[in-house]
Amino acid sequence: MKKCTRCGRLLPLSQFHRDKISEDGHYYVCKECRRKYYTDQRGGLAHKFRNATTEEMERELARRRAAEARSAN
Numbered sequence: 555m556k557k558c559t560r561c562g563r564l565l566p567l568s569q570f571h572r573d574k575i576s577e578d579g580h581y582y583v584c585k586e587c588r589r590k591y592y593t594d595q596r597g598g599l600a601h602k603f604r605n606a607t608t609e610e611m612e613r614e615l616a617r618r619r620a621a622e623a624r625s626a627n
């Protein structure tokens with residue numbers, strides 16, 4: 555069993571993707587959270603910028619990264 559750092563649930567290792575870099579060979583977030591995370595990231599952005607050009611999307615991504623960097627300090 556392993557605790558997901560994102561949802562906090564205690565789940566069997568089969569519910570975690572394999573990751574040879576991590577200590578116990580599995581990701582620290584469960585499959586469900588990982589999938590949701592990527593859906594939010596890509597799906598959310600793709601939906602918002604459905605009609606935007608790649609250039610506009612790149613700019614938005616850069617803006618978000620800058621905002622994240624600022625809030626980290």
Ligand SMILES: [Zn+2]
Pocket residue numbers: 558559560561562563583584585586587588
């Ligand atoms: Zn989870």
